[in-house]
Amino acid sequence: MRKWNFSSGPAVLPEPVLARAQAAVWDLDGSGIGVLEHSHRGPELMAVLARTEALVREVANVPDDYDVLFLQGGGSSQFFMVPMSFLGGGTADYCATGVWSQKAIAEAGRFGTVHVACSSEADRFTSIPSPAQTTWSAAPAYAHFTSNNTIYGTQWREEPAVPPGVPLVCDASSDLFSKPIDIGRYALIYAGAQKNLGPAGVTLVIARKAFVARGRTDLPTMLQYRTHAAHQSMFNTPPTFGIYILGEVLAWLKAEGGLAAMAARNQAKAAVLYAALDESRQFRGVVRPDARSLMNVTFRASSGALDAAFVAEAEAAGFSGLAGHRSVGGMRASIYNAFPPAGVDALVGFMRDFEARHPAA
Numbered sequence: 001m002r003k004w005n006f007s008s009g010p011a012v013l014p015e016p017v018l019a020r021a022q023a024a025v026w027d028l029d030g031s032g033i034g035v036l037e038h039s040h041r042g043p044e045l046m047a048v049l050a051r052t053e054a055l056v057r058e059v060a061n062v063p064d065d066y067d068v069l070f071l072q073g074g075g076s077s078q079f080f081m082v083p084m085s086f087l088g089g090g091t092a093d094y095c096a097t098g099v100w101s102q103k104a105i106a107e108a109g110r111f112g113t114v115h116v117a118c119s120s121e122a123d124r125f126t127s128i129p130s131p132a133q134t135t136w137s138a139a140p141a142y143a144h145f146t147s148n149n150t151i152y153g154t155q156w157r158e159e160p161a162v163p164p165g166v167p168l169v170c171d172a173s174s175d176l177f178s179k180p181i182d183i184g185r186y187a188l189i190y191a192g193a194q195k196n197l198g199p200a201g202v203t204l205v206i207a208r209k210a211f212v213a214r215g216r217t218d219l220p221t222m223l224q225y226r227t228h229a230a231h232q233s234m235f236n237t238p239p240t241f242g243i244y245i246l247g248e249v250l251a252w253l254k255a256e257g258g259l260a261a262m263a264a265r266n267q268a269k270a271a272v273l274y275a276a277l278d279e280s281r282q283f284r285g286v287v288r289p290d291a292r293s294l295m296n297v298t299f300r301a302s303s304g305a306l307d308a309a310f311v312a313e314a315e316a317a318g319f320s321g322l323a324g325h326r327s328v329g330g331m332r333a334s335i336y337n338a339f340p341p342a343g344v345d346a347l348v349g350f351m352r353d354f355e356a357r358h359p360a361a
């Protein structure tokens, strides 16, 4: 029996996608060869790549002057690829809203100066900085933010208000395509697929062509965005299976009604869970209400011992992956696009049951 999977990533995938993938591993689109066994230069895999790119463009309304790239190396490689290409000894502005932003900042520091335009470190990353708490530098090469802070459970409600003309770069690894997005506001946006989009091993990058063209030309070929743009992500062997699954996830997302429908569904799921936390005397949400993530809901019981008891009892009852990140403890329920609403209802029922057995003092 399958469990309710609250893992932060790799994470739950839509069941219809898994069923189609099972069949495709044996025989892709009636070709007589499985998806894992096809040459990436053959017509079947080329068709997979083309339809996946087309779905990205359609689902997110990606403007024509943007490249859609399928890269490897995870979100973490984007932490250095971006500054390596675009910083060149200058200054870039970063919003420090958690562990992943800090990792991005550390990598950028190897290639130039980082100006931390805003930070929520003082409140242990339980908030999202307001415009009044943000100071941009005079003419940054770009400004970078992390749209959803997977570990802490905070999420930007809208993009930071960067000054006009400053290229906006975003790590959207844990919330890309969870709601409608105006790609035109971004110079470059990236996401490791394994949270909300597909399996580990493929990283989606969407970048304005004019921005890509500005990147340094003296880097190793594989580390230049233009290489992948010029070869439709086929300069070398791309992560074929990951691209296939990403395409299937997007086809599912489109059939479910697209990004607006996902946003409504994600709002509804998160509302059920946060309402349960707000009315509980045993559990409480960790972050400021105006910064709550719809993707990663962080919460605590009234003691560390009860946190541990809850995670253990939940696991035994079929609710998997609820332990908070090792750096913050407590609990975290990751409820990405593919996580079913029924699983949230079941978790809330289990929390009430737990609270009845362990009333708050």
Ligand SMILES: *Cc1c(COP(=O)(O)O)cnc(C)c1O
Pocket (backbone or CB within 6 Å): 009, 073, 074, 075, 076, 077, 100, 146, 148, 149, 150, 171, 172, 173, 174, 192, 193, 195
């Ligand atoms: C998981 C995560 C990353 C790291 O992704 P990898 O693919 O493991 O390198 C980066 N940023 C955010 C926001 C994440 O959630």
